Amino acid sequence: MILDGKTVSEKRLELLKEEIGESGLYPRLATVIVGNDPASQMYVRMKHRACERVGIGSIGIEIPSDTTTEKILESIAKLNRDTDINGILLQLPLPGQIDTDRVINAVKTEKDVDGFHPTNLGLLMSGKPLFSPCTPKGIMNLLADYRIPVAGARVVIAGRSIDVGRPMAALMTNADATITICHSRTRDLPAELRNADILISAVGKAHFITPEMVKPGAVVIDVGINQLNGKLVGDVDFDAVKEVASAITPVPGGVGPMTIATLMENTFFAATRMS
């Protein structure tokens, strides 16, 4: 089975559009992008397009790459104060000279629709999430849409980043799964991965996950976005692994669209809390 994140996200966006219409609210998202990395610019454009589609207003703050941490903090402070702005999305990564932690920590937790602020990550860890990071939350929504049971499942996650691996583990723990997190120092990664009922890869290496690493019948979620011979591919060798897995996400059209839909949902949630 192909887990079609594009179709599920379209359905969620339509529902959200209706909800926003009925609410009488006009949620607003501010995106902050530093520098002109083409991939980051493309992600921000996609987020603005999704806003337009569901009835969320959006503004884009563009800051040149030779900026300072203080300058970005000023922009964030302004957005924090602006009562017309419900959500702030800081497009990562920031240039090397910037203290990324200080900038993330400056976003007001009530507007932290990306869920990266330590308070939001802490709430998620404590089992009482307010805003959860969009990619792992989108994966939970995708699994729920396909009625793939999570409670009691063995979930193995490759990657321990703050935006994917760690919050994914927390969301899965909160949903009663049994979790293993793997990373570059994991001793026998294939053996760990073969235990998975649900295997989630967020490593960032093309064709990193091969069929020998997948238990027959496992559900495989591919978070990776990589370029291979001019094509966009995930971490999973899709054509080979789909023969072993019971369900699998494609790249593109799997996790990516779910991430954007979740950002829209988080922004509406922020607006309802502020109204």
Ligand code: NAP
């Ligand atoms: P990241 O911060 O670079 O983290 C990569 C993780 O993979 C790290 O924890 C690293 O381990 C681990 N890793 C690297 N090589 C490994 C190896 N040989 N064996 C086991 N683990 C290994 O990346 P990220 O931000 O989580 O993103 C991961 C991928 O997902 C990227 O391709 C990114 O573009 C994509 N992504 C997609 C979406 C989406 O919406 N679809 C959203 C976010 C990210 P260490 O911690 O030990 O270094």
